[in-house]
Amino acid sequence: MMNRLLPIAVGAIAILAFATLMLVILPGIQIRIEEAPAGLQPYTAQELAGRQQYVNLGCVYCHSQQPRSHEQTLADAAQGWGRPSVAADYVYDRPHQLGTMRTGPDLLNVGARLPSADWHLTHLYQPRAIFDWSNMPAFPFLFEEKAQAEPGDMVVKLPPEFRPDGKTIVARQPALDLVAYLQSLDRSYPVDNEKNAVRDQGFAKRLEDR
Amino acid sequence: MTTMGLLLALSFVASLGALGFLIWAIANRQFSVNQQDAASIFEPGEIGTPDDSTAFQSHKDAKQQGFDAARARIDEAGHKVVVLMVAGAVLALIVGSLFGLISSFKLHLPDFLADSAVMTFGRVRTMHLNLVSYGWLSMAGIAAAMWMVPRMFRTPLRRPNLAFFGACVWMTATTLAVIAIGLGYSEGAEWLEMPWPVGILLGIGGACMAIALVDTARHRQVHHIYVTAWYLIGGLCWFPILFFIAKFPGLHAGVQHATVNWWFAHNVLGLWLTPLGVGTAYYLIPKIVGKPVFSYAVSLLGFWGLALFYSQVGIHHLIGGPVPTWVVTLSIVHSMMMFIPVIAVAINQHGTVLANLWAFKQSVTLRFVSIGALMYTLASFQGSLEALRSINSVTHFTHYTVGHAHLGAYAFTSMVMFGAFYYMLPLLTKREWPWPRLLNLHFWLVVVGFSIYFFAVSIGGWLQGMGLLEVGRPFGDITRMLQPYLQARSIGGILMTFGHLIFAVHIAALLLNKQAVRSVASVQPAAIAETV
Known part of the structure; x- marks a missing residue:
């Protein structure tokens, strides 16, 4: 042979x-x-556009979207990342963005944890304006500098030292879309036992054995 | 619970069946290989002569040079396409290293090159991965295969023009993939980022080169198929299937997409890059020391074990995630089973090197290949352990995994390919390396650079993992703690990149310099000349 x-x-x-x-x-x-849980809405057109930004900027390489169960660790829940996710939580996700890295925090419930659009815009424009320790990239190309904001502009709130010589920073459409997607990330609704069965329960067994 | 029990039972029964078939086949001598088959890559009378032009030139007598001359005629048909793939692979390595270095810098200097979307971390990191996996490693492996297969089978490469066309298409596809990712046309799944039309192009290029290789194998002048070729045949069958299923547009969604993603991403290492690396080492180690591998029958276990167990380990990337428990458990069990084929390969390859340590001391080429092979053993052991739930809870989601990935793709596969190029190119071009001392410099730069890299991300990653398990530990605290480790990683990366630049300059000098022609005797043993 x-x-x-x-x-x-x-x-x-x-x-x-x-x-x-x-x-x-x-x-x-x-x-x-698996069907969508009652609490999960399909993404809106703007959220989908924002999700596309999330994908093409490669956010997944630093942020997971899969909080771990309390049987595996109590730390994920303590960080405020939410209940352990189940397969049904992702029925609308194409492509999946589960992630394998936590250089930054888990984002599956970031919309529930940090609902403010102002916060996200500031953070995306310059993460170090909020956390001096952050090593997240700044995304200045999602914004534009203007001498004066025009009507309808979404102005980014910034401490003076992060504002380039007196200019006003205004969010461009991709930034607004991305924030809409981040705000939509909220899987804090409850799931029944049947849906909860479709996740890795290998750690639960071990807890029983102890 | 019922489904889980049924599926595990099905898997168990199928594995028992496969094992039974294996026993039947061995009992009926379907699988008979013996120690003589291990010598099929040597010419009669060649065993006992070490072969590495930069280390053992003085060992070569007229007879040995006669073998070189005969093989040089076998090399001729594939000369053009191998040189093209070598050049493309090295170019991808250089550009890929630079992107790797930039992404490493960005983790501790986040405002470095932050002004354009093309150079944002998520894209640079992805361009790095695609360049080094589909560019450097795949192309280097295919180049080595297109050079080794004709020599192993003692017949020139068939359809060299088709292969050349395929090489051009593959290089175009890799370039387009990287440009597309840079411009933001990523499909968003790790290892599968290139847009699917580019994937089709890559498939066409690969198919053309595969046809040439298979056609060469069909015209082989030796009875036995040497172990290197098993791995190459395996890789050639597996990669297109994996790639086709995983890239199929519109087919995958949600968590199901994640299972396909990790089934692919782990198999592209285990069933594509690993066979290229292990297969190349299986050819080069015995050739350089001039002795057949230690125990040829064991290599059967290594090959079929790899196929059986490695193909099912992918879901260990989703331990603790939203996937059914049974499939996670299945992957963990198979990850443990991987110890069997890995030990089998280790016995063969390290056994052969250990019995010939004099060659290890003298030949830098052998040092590259055998240290690469050793790192395959270590990376596999480490990978099996990382699949254990208790260890995975610490290492998953951290830089520790990045270190593991580089132990496999760099310290193993890349090191083997460096050695393969150093061994192959003088024979292929009939020229000597212009500055043999640079081999040593390249070796030490990448060994020291990689050691710094590996220990920095492994220690930092482990501490990061412990931090992420600690209730109430502020996230910023973990990020701050990691900084020095990430800076050390960049230093390691700089040394590795310097090593690659030396490698590239040396290859360019060899390919462009027409003076230093090897002294190849005109003797030609009749037995070999006939088959050419």
Whole structure:
């Protein structure tokens, strides 16, 4: 068998097909039959535009969107990041933005935790205007500098030392969209036991065993 | 609970079935390989002669140089495409390193290059990843494969023009992917950011090169298929399937998208970059020391074990997340099983090096390859342990994982590829390295640089993970604590990038300098000449 090409190829493909069944198809079926919880609304057009900003600026590389359960750690809830999320919480998410990194905090419930648009605009324009320790990038290109704000402009509130020589900073549309998306991130509604079953409960078992 | 039990039972039964088939096959000699097969990459009489032009030139007698001359004729057909892929890979490495360095700087100097969207952290980091994975590592691996396969099978590369076309398409696709990500056309899933039309282009390029390789294998002049080729065949079958399913537009959503994402992202390491690296090491280590691998039969276990277990480990990236418990558990179990194939490969490769430590001391090329192979063992052990729930709770969501990723993709695969280029290019171009001492400088720059990098992110990441588990620890406190570790990481990155620049300059000098021609004897053993 190890002297012929075809058997090696067939064996290799068969093994991957089995892995695909176990890791992609079966969990996919189990997850995709989940319906949206009663408390979850589809994204509005503006929130979707903002989500697109979140995706293309690569926010996911520093921010997760999946708070951990109290069985695994009490710290996530203590940070105010919300209840452990379940598969049904993400039915409207394309692409998913679960994330694998917490250089910054988890954002699944940032809209509930920090509802103020003013706060987010200031923070996006210059994070260090709010937290001197922050290493989040500033996003000045989502804003414009004006000598004077015009009617309808969303002015960014800034401490004087962060304002470039007396100019006014005004949010451009992408910044407003992104803030709308961040405000929409709120999965604080309750979920029933059935929905709660579709999450990794491997840590719950261990708590029972102890 | 019922579904979970049923699915785990199904997985168990299927694994038992596969194991039973393996036992049947071995009993019926379907899988028979013996120690003689390990010698199939050597010409008759060649065993016992170490081979690395910068280290053992004096060992080469007329007979050995005769082998080189015969193989040089085998190299000829693929010469153009291999040189193109080498040049492309090195260019991607340089640009990719610069983007990596910029993103590292941004983590402790967040206002550095903050004025344009193209250079924001989330995009620079992503351009770095795509350049080093689809640019440098994939192209270096394919270049090595297109050079090794004809030599292993003692027949010139078939359809070299198709392969050349494929190489151009692959390079165009990688370039377009990076530009698209820079301009904000990311699809948003890690490792799968390139827009899907660019993905199709990448697929076409890969397919053209795969056709050339398979056609070469079909015309092989040796009976046995050497272990390196198992890994290459595996990689060639696996990567297109993974990429096609994971990139299929409009198919995936929500948490299901996350499971596909991590099934892909872990397999692109385990079933694509790992086979390229392990396969290349399996060819180079015995060739350089001049002796076949330690225990050839064990390499069967290494290959089939990798396929069986590695293909199911991906969901350990979602431990504690919103995915069904059974699939997380399944991936954790398979992560543990990975110890088996990894130890099998370790016995073979490290056993061969340990028995020939004199060669390790003399040949910098062997040092690159065998340290790379050693790092495969360590990275795999580390990966298995990180999949344990207790350890994962600390290391997940931290820079510790970034360190692990670089231990695999850099200390293992990249180091093997550095060695492969140093071994292959003098033979391919029939020229000597202009400044052999630079090999040593490159080696020490990347070893020291990577050590600083790895320990900085591993220690910092572990402390970050402990901080994130501590109730009431302010987030800003963790960020402040991490700063010195992130600065140290940048210092390591600078040293590594210097090493890469030396590597690139040396390769450019070798390719452009037409003077230093190797003294290749005109002797040609008749047995080899016939097959060419």
